[in-house]
Every structure is written in structure tokens, then in C-alpha cells.
Amino acid sequence: MQINFYRVRIPFLRPFTTSFGTENYREALLFRLVHDGIEAYSEAVTSPIPDYGYEDNATAMHIIGDFAAKYISDLPDPSVFMERARGIKGHNMAKAALEMLLWDYHSKVNDQPLYRYIGKSRGYANVGISIGMAKIEEMLEQIEKAVSMGYKRIKIKIARGREGLVREVRDAFPDIPLSVDANGDYTPSDMPRLKDLDRYDLEYIExxxxxxxxxxxxRLKKEISTPVCLDESITSADKARKAFDIGAADVINIKPGRIGGFTESLKVAEIARENGGHVWVGGMLETGIGRAFNIAFASLDLVDYPGDTSPNEKYFSRDIVKNPFRMKNGIIEPYHDPGIGVRIDEESLLRYLVDAGTISV
Ligand SMILES: [Mg+2]
Structure with a gap:
């Protein structure tokens, strides 16, 4: 059997700035397997630079091509694949790309939409938006538009020393559900700066x-009244359990790619529920393929907060799927077709293609 891979580079409509830096395009790794007339897809959430975590596109290709792909040669259940891949330490994003390829494949074999195949779903995802750092006028304009479009939560990126952005946004929008994401930019000596954010009535500090x-x-959670949300810190169900055990989290941002796929992400969501915590589904600026997985997961009953699964028209002028998701009144419904439900736009794929090849398994 063969897995096809495609490396595509899709320009953003506007540069996206976080505390890691500015990105002008999304360079994505996409995977496809065809077996018995079934075509399955997935996307690695890595990028060209190891900034969000230690993985990047090159390490993902290495781990998948040289080690992990052979474990899917008989198209096992995703949980069986994860068991086989246990010997490969870390590299969750690489493993998740294969694990999710299997979820798409098996939901299609079972003729079920992915969102129903993975668990109990409410049938739609509640959608929030993540706004990168920019000039304050530009951010306020973006927020105003997002609010009028019905987004259920606005999140702004912040960095150490840029807390003034939060004041400006809160002054302009006193009542919106607002959260902030620092992407790990603070140090323990910044506790006072973080405590100071309590005054802005935030949903959580991420x-x-x-x-x-x-x-x-x-330690921070003992000092502040604003809930604490963990993203990068939660890389497994074990980490989630530890976080709740020591009182390090109220909320978890589940990115299936970061956690190693749906099998482990489902466990994280259950652990949060058992501990009275909350979860939502984040994004890694995925193409329509990765987004379809996120929306399916975000529609689960276990996911109780609005996520960062805003439609791609916000980020790209043209996606690589023919039927990109559209949001209506702050919700996105997954497609009811079997599997992820998105159809690949081959012309768009070719246009953005940087590199392609096959992995034999
Ligand atoms: Mg985050």
C-alpha cells in the first residue's frame, strides 16, 4: 500500500502574529491513502519551523516515512496504531497525522460521518475566533466584524508587556466573552502582570x-480568579490528569494534532469532565482537511466551550477543499457525508503544491 503526501503553501489573507512571530503562509503536509475504492485524508499540524513545539514538517516526514507509516499497512483501528507506535517517543503531530488518516478511513468504511463515528455529538461546533496581535485599531476592527458575525468567543493573542491590548479591547467591548492566549511568553516573575488581568473579566488566560x-x-491558579487554560502543556491524557491533580488547569485547549490524535484527545476530554474542567478545540491554521477533523471533534458532547475553528475564509482566499466550512450564528455543522466530508479541490492543490511523493508501507 502507498500513502501519498503533499506539501502545500497557502498564503494568508493577512499575516498572523503570535508571541512566536509572524507567519505569512500556511505550509501544510497533507496525506492521502486509497484502498478498495476508499480515499482517506489527513493533515499534519506541523509547520516549517519548530516554534509551537519541537516538531516541524521535516521531523514529521522523517517520523512518518522512516518509522510510523509501517504500522498502518493493515489499516488497523486508530487505537491499535497508537499502541504499536508507543515505542516512538513524542512526535505526537506526526503520529496524529496517521492516526487521523485511519479515523477518516474507518468512518468511510463504516459509511458514517466522522463526527458520529467518534462519539456522542451534538451535531455542530460552537465557534470562537483567535485574533493575532496587530495595531490596536486593526484588532478592534477585526473584533467588531467577528462580533457582528456571531462568533461566540473572542480570543486575542498577547505577549509579555503587551497587556495594554487587553485593556483597549475590553474598553471597546465591555460585554463580549473574551480570552487571551500568551503561547507561553511569561515567566514566574510575571505573576503580578498576570494577576492584573483579573480586572478584565476574561473567560480564561491561555x-x-x-x-x-x-x-x-x-501556582498562578492559586493567585488569580481568572480561569487558567492549558494548550501547549497538555500533550497526553497523563499530562491532563497531572494538571488537574495539582490544580494547574480549569480549561484545556484540545488540539488533536498536539495530543497525538483522536484516541488520546478523547481521553483528555473525559479526564477534564471527571475533574469538573472544560475543553474546547483549538486550531493550527489548518487547511480545510485538518479543519474538518477539528470540527468533527468540536461537535462532541464532551467539548463544552467554543473553539478556534473559525472558517477558512478568514485566513485563506482559497482553500484546498471544494466545500470549505461556513459559519452561521456562531456554529458550524460538520458535513453528513461519510468521513471528514470535505472534497479535495485538485486544481487548488496543484496551485499551492511545493512537493509531493509517496511512502510505501
Ligand atoms: Mg493557544
Whole structure:
């Protein structure tokens, strides 16, 4: 059997700035397998630079091509694949790309839409939006538009020393559900700066400290009344359990790619529920393929907060799927066709293609 891979580079409509830096395009790795007339797809959430985590597109290709792909040669159940891949330490994003390829494949074999195949679903995802740092006028304009479009939560990226953005946004929009995401930019000596954010009535502060931390988040949580949300820090169900055990989190941003796929993400969501926590589904600026997985997961009953699954028209002028998701009144419904339900726009794929090849398994 063969897996096809495609590396595509899709320009953003506007540059996206976080505390890591500015990105002008999304360079995505897409995977496709065809077996017995069934065509399955997935996307790695890595990017060209190891900034969000240690993985990048090159490490993902190495792990998949040289080690992990052979474990899917008989198209096992996703949980069986994860068991086989346990010997490969870390590299969750690479593993998730294969694990999710299997979810799409098996839901199609079972003739079921992915969102129903994975678990109990409410049938739609509640949608929030993530706004990158920019000039304040530009951010306010984007927020105003997002609010009028019905987004259920506005999140702004912040960085150490840029807390003034939060004041400006809160002054302009006193009543919107607002959260902030620092992508790990703060240090323990910044506790006072973070405590100061309590005055803005935020839904939560996301990942103030670096991605390997739980301890400082737990200390912060004792000091502030704003809930603490973990993103980068939660890379497994075990990490989620530890976070709740030591009181380091109220909320978890589940990115199936970061956590190693749906099998492990489902466990994280269940652990949060058992501990009275909340979860939502984040995004990695995926193409329509990765987004279809996120929306399916975000529609689960276990996911109780609005996520960052805004439609791609916000980010790209043209997606690589023919039927990109559209939001209506703050919700997106997954497609009812079997599997992820999106159809590939071959012309668009060719237009953005940088590299392609096959992996034999
Ligand atoms: Mg985040």
C-alpha cells in the first residue's frame, strides 16, 4: 500500500502574529491513502519551523516515512496504531497525522460521518475566533466584524508587556466573552502582570507559561480568579490528569494534532469532565482537511466551550477543499457525508503544491 503526501503553501489573507512571530503562509503536509475504492485524508499540524513545539514538517516526514507509516499497512483501528507506535517517543503531530488518516478511513468504511463515528455529538461546533496581535485599531476592527458575525468567543493573542491590548479591547467591548492566549511568553516573575488581568473579566488566560510547565500554572491558579487554560502543556491524557491533580488547569485547549490524535484527545476530554474542567478545540491554521477533523471533534458532547475553528475564509482566499466550512450564528455543522466530508479541490492543490511523493508501507 502507498500513502501519498503533499506539501502545500497557502498564503494568508493577512499575516498572523503570535508571541512566536509572524507567519505569512500556511505550509501544510497533507496525506492521502486509497484502498478498495476508499480515499482517506489527513493533515499534519506541523509547520516549517519548530516554534509551537519541537516538531516541524521535516521531523514529521522523517517520523512518518522512516518509522510510523509501517504500522498502518493493515489499516488497523486508530487505537491499535497508537499502541504499536508507543515505542516512538513524542512526535505526537506526526503520529496524529496517521492516526487521523485511519479515523477518516474507518468512518468511510463504516459509511458514517466522522463526527458520529467518534462519539456522542451534538451535531455542530460552537465557534470562537483567535485574533493575532496587530495595531490596536486593526484588532478592534477585526473584533467588531467577528462580533457582528456571531462568533461566540473572542480570543486575542498577547505577549509579555503587551497587556495594554487587553485593556483597549475590553474598553471597546465591555460585554463580549473574551480570552487571551500568551503561547507561553511569561515567566514566574510575571505573576503580578498576570494577576492584573483579573480586572478584565476574561473567560480564561491561555498558556501564560512555557509548554513544558505545570507547576507555575498551578501556582498562578492559586493567585488569580481568572480561569487558567492549558494548550501547549497538555500533550497526553497523563499530562491532563497531572494538571488537574495539582490544580494547574480549569480549561484545556484540545488540539488533536498536539495530543497525538483522536484516541488520546478523547481521553483528555473525559479526564477534564471527571475533574469538573472544560475543553474546547483549538486550531493550527489548518487547511480545510485538518479543519474538518477539528470540527468533527468540536461537535462532541464532551467539548463544552467554543473553539478556534473559525472558517477558512478568514485566513485563506482559497482553500484546498471544494466545500470549505461556513459559519452561521456562531456554529458550524460538520458535513453528513461519510468521513471528514470535505472534497479535495485538485486544481487548488496543484496551485499551492511545493512537493509531493509517496511512502510505501
Ligand atoms: Mg493557544
Amino acid at each position: 498558556q501564560p507559561f512555557p509548554g513544558d510547565d505545570l507547576i507555575y500554572h498551578s
